[in-house]
Amino acid sequence: MTIKLYDTDPYKTEFDAKVCSCTPIEGGYDVILDQTLFFPEEGGQTCDQGTINDIEVYDVQITDDIIHHYTKEALEGSVHGYIDWAHRYSNMQNHSGEHVISGIVNKLFGFNNSGFHLSETEITTDYDGFLTKEQIQMVEERANQIILENHPIFCEYPENVSDIAYRSKKEIDGAIRIVTIEDVDVCACCAPHVKSTAEIGMIKIVKSMKFKKGVRLFFVCGYKAYQDYVLKHEQSIAISNQLSSPVEEISNNVERILQESYHLKQKIVALKKESIDQKAKNIETKDIQIVFEEDLDKATQQYYFNILNEHANKHVYLFVQIEDGYRFMIGSKEDANLLLNQLRNHFTIRGGGKNHFVQGTILAAKEEILNIIS
Ligand SMILES: [Zn+2]
Numbered sequence: 001m002t003i004k005l006y007d008t009d010p011y012k013t014e015f016d017a018k019v020c021s022c023t024p025i026e027g028g029y030d031v032i033l034d035q036t037l038f039f040p041e042e043g044g045q046t047c048d049q050g051t052i053n054d055i056e057v058y059d060v061q062i063t064d065d066i067i068h069h070y071t072k073e074a075l076e077g078s079v080h081g082y083i084d085w086a087h088r089y090s091n092m093q094n095h096s097g098e099h100v101i102s103g104i105v106n107k108l109f110g111f112n113n114s115g116f117h118l119s120e121t122e123i124t125t126d127y128d129g130f131l132t133k134e135q136i137q138m139v140e141e142r143a144n145q146i147i148l149e150n151h152p153i154f155c156e157y158p159e160n161v162s163d164i165a166y167r168s169k170k171e172i173d174g175a176i177r178i179v180t181i182e183d184v185d186v187c188a189c190c191a192p193h194v195k196s197t198a199e200i201g202m203i204k205i206v207k208s209m210k211f212k213k214g215v216r217l218f219f220v221c222g223y224k225a226y227q228d229y230v231l232k233h234e235q236s237i238a239i240s241n242q243l244s245s246p247v248e249e250i251s252n253n254v255e256r257i258l259q260e261s262y263h264l265k266q267k268i269v270a271l272k273k274e275s276i277d278q279k280a281k282n283i284e285t286k287d288i289q290i291v292f293e294e295d296l297d298k299a300t301q302q303y304y305f306n307i308l309n310e311h312a313n314k315h316v317y318l319f320v321q322i323e324d325g326y327r328f329m330i331g332s333k334e335d336a337n338l339l340l341n342q343l344r345n346h347f348t349i350r351g352g353g354k355n356h357f358v359q360g361t362i363l364a365a366k367e368e369i370l371n372i373i374s
Helices: 085-109 134-147 222-243 247-282 298-310 336-344 365-373
Strands: 014-025 027-033 048-054 055-063 067-070 077-082 113-118 125-129 154-156 178-181 185-188 203-211 214-219 285-293 312-322 325-332 350-351 359-365
Touching: 077 085, 085 113, 085 125, 085 134, 085 185, 085 203, 085 214, 085 222, 134 203, 203 222, 214 222, 214 247, 222 247, 247 298, 285 298, 285 365, 298 312, 298 325, 312 336, 312 365, 325 336, 336 350, 336 359, 336 365
Parallel strands: 285 312
Antiparallel strands: 014 027, 014 077, 027 067, 048 055, 048 077, 055 067, 113 125, 125 214, 154 178, 178 185, 203 214, 312 325, 325 359, 350 359
């Protein structure tokens, strides 16, 4: 069994140890020490980062209470290890924050924590019951009050846990480590925690989604919450400046601009239809109608196509320019697929249709298309 120094000294960043074994494995070495400060990947949390004798530890795993440090170089004898403190402390803040959230959810709504994931990029906690937006806001507000109230946090291995009411995600073999947040939560947990809720700094639930029969909350605590605030502050200030709008009003103003843009688009569509109606007055009926247009939405293209179709004895080709080709509608009193296959022999085409009407996109220039169809 490896002595877990992080159990008793989560704030220490350096330690001495003796190498018990160093086994070559594919791409490196599996190093077992008599004691370590490296928290392994366990309980949904990623492992500590750092070095042993200046050699990077790229992974840390635990099996049967033995902690395995994975390195690129071999180690032997007495060694000195360093833990990346910023990474460790961020994990402590976020893990303690999760206990605060889970304690509140359990007390207020009776739901159990059914999953936890803490990595560099994402922190989530799952519950076996669903929470509404208002309930999540209530949990977040209470969590931040608990931070301000500065509740002490204790981690210990009680001799007898049978008298203690604690939360636990699974049955635990052997000694049970109990993490107590005074007056807030009691939970079985193996990870390093901060000494008091004040050190969590801040808890922000940033997203939620239905998960299995309950809910998954995405959250950030401590320095990560500060970084999240900076990112969102910069974004909202940039939008506020672009709109010349106070930050408190940007959502309303964006909504207004989107409405304006929608109405303008509707207006453009109406004007285009009007111009097509004008053109329709001068269309002469002939065997084949071939028309190229620069800018028409699909619905207006269909409208124009129907008019052209009334003025064609045999076929209609209507091409509307798009990024690197044309969006086409082809109609035929005979077989539109035959016309489409004629084009397909020469160009890249997506689309298809029925006997008298086909539509899709074609990658080709106007002159190339005209060479084939006219
Ligand atoms: Zn925990």
